[in-house]
Amino acid sequence: MKRNILITGGAGFIGSHVVRLFVNKYPDYRIVNLDKLTYAGNLANLRDIERQPNYAFVHGDICDFDAVCEIFRKYDIDGVIHLAAESHVDRSIRDPFTFAKTNVLGTLSLLQAARNHWNGDWEGKRFYHISTDEVYGALGFDGTLFTERTKYDPHSPYSASKASSDHFVRAFHDTYGMPTIVTNCSNNYGPYQFPEKLIPLFINNIRHGKPLPVYGRGENVRDWLYVEDHARAIDLIFHRGRIAETYNIGGFNEWRNIDLIRVIVRTADRLLGNPEGHSEHLITYVTDRAGHDLRYAIDSRKLKEELGWEPSLQFEEGIEKTVAWYLANQPWLDDITSGQYQKYYDEMYAGR
Ligand code: NAD
Numbered sequence: 460m461k462r463n464i465l466i467t468g469g470a471g472f473i474g475s476h477v478v479r480l481f482v483n484k485y486p487d488y489r490i491v492n493l494d495k496l497t498y499a500g501n502l503a504n505l506r507d508i509e510r511q512p513n514y515a516f517v518h519g520d521i522c523d524f525d526a527v528c529e530i531f532r533k534y535d536i537d538g539v540i541h542l543a544a545e546s547h548v549d550r551s552i553r554d555p556f557t558f559a560k561t562n563v564l565g566t567l568s569l570l571q572a573a574r575n576h577w578n579g580d581w582e583g584k585r586f587y588h589i590s591t592d593e594v595y596g597a598l599g600f601d602g603t604l605f606t607e608r609t610k611y612d613p614h615s616p617y618s619a620s621k622a623s624s625d626h627f628v629r630a631f632h633d634t635y636g637m638p639t640i641v642t643n644c645s646n647n648y649g650p651y652q653f654p655e656k657l658i659p660l661f662i663n664n665i666r667h668g669k670p671l672p673v674y675g676r677g678e679n680v681r682d683w684l685y686v687e688d689h690a691r692a693i694d695l696i697f698h699r700g701r702i703a704e705t706y707n708i709g710g711f712n713e714w715r716n717i718d719l720i721r722v723i724v725r726t727a728d729r730l731l732g733n734p735e736g737h738s739e740h741l742i743t744y745v746t747d748r749a750g751h752d753l754r755y756a757i758d759s760r761k762l763k764e765e766l767g768w769e770p771s772l773q774f775e776e777g778i779e780k781t782v783a784w785y786l787a788n789q790p791w792l793d794d795i796t797s798g799q800y801q802k803y804y805d806e807m808y809a810g811r
């Protein structure tokens with residue numbers, strides 16, 4: 460079947476893996492990647508697929524309603540996988556307005572453009588919104604997990620903006636009948652993650668002998684999932700998930716930050732040929748993040764039971780691959796830290 464799918468935020472971390480999977484797996488689909496190329500968008504993440512005939516890149520802002528409507532019209536979009544967002548909690552603490560604008564108003568702009576274009580004919584249409592486990596708030600150390608029925612209780616401006624956008628998506632189903640799906644995923648890791656997030660930041664810092672800033676006492680817990688497993692789940696849910704449903708996606712893989720950091724340090728030292736313990740001294744405890752959620756942990760049994768999805772990688776394997784990838788792709792990291800990556804758009808698309 461032919462489809463015209465709009466993927467937003469495809470030049471970012473998770474989006475680039477989703478775009479790559481869809482472009483390679485579905486040659487009959489047209490994949491349109493709409494991305495504003497904020498600091499987090501990097502076209503170098505897509506270099507291997509950018510010339511595929513079923514791929515189109517559109518440089519634009521999801522908040523620009525007229526431009527989004529034009530994309531729906533021009534490409535006759537019948538499916539949306541919406542990943543574009545401001546995604547970093549620390550930035551949301553400094554600048555909550557940008558998060559409200561992109562994550563809430565941007566999502567609303569996409570919903571409204573889809574509604575206008577589809578004009579009540581929902582047959583074969585799908586609006587799939589990618590959200591986060593952070594909307595559920597924070598867990599204690601009592602072993603409970605977030606399920607799809609857990610009440611929303613966001614604490615950071617980032618999670619508050621994502622929660623708000625989730626509500627708008629569900630409201631478009633309940634009010635207009637739009638075929639929507641929302642998924643809430645745990646922390647992703649893997650190649651092409653912007654090096655302000657814990658794992659790539661720390662690998663890069665180890666490489667350069669720089670301090671590894673551990674917030675608070677390093678006791679916060681996150682549930683980590685390899686990014687390609689998230690992309691596989693998105694593919695499955697986009698095609699086979701039930702309309703108006705929510706699915707949690709997670710790896711049943713909880714780590715205390717400090718334990719995870721020690722694994723990263725050990726793995727990086729080994730792969731760099733350093734003696735064991737060489738970079739341990741870089742671990743530096745710093746002031747805690749404001750409102751730092753203690754623990755996230757996802758119960759993804761519904762996804763397993765309904766659609767048979769499970770993470771394919773053991774964490775030890777995933778972290779080894781990830782550290783090895785960043786060490787082997789130092790120019791990718793250097794282009795980001797030097798700002799060079801933001802020139803790629805001009806070089807690649809100038810004169811096209
Ligand atoms: P990212 O920050 O790496 O990428 C975001 C992308 O969106 C970038 O390419 C950026 O240029 C683009 N973008 C930002 N504002 C835009 C706008 N106004 N118009 C068009 N494009 C815009 O984010 P990520 O980590 O890949 O996360 C992708 C999605 O998945 C987000 O919605 C996030 O909330 C969600 N999510 C992320 C994680 C995680 O661990 N990273 C976990 C669960 C859910």
Ligand code: TYD
Pocket residue numbers: 548549646655656657658660672673674675679680681716748
């Ligand atoms: P992060 O990668 O920012 O993801 P999120 O805040 O969405 O979970 O952070 C993961 C965990 O690591 C989180 O508990 C905050 C912590 N952290 C640090 O201790 N130091 C750092 O420099 C960063 C970026 C995060």
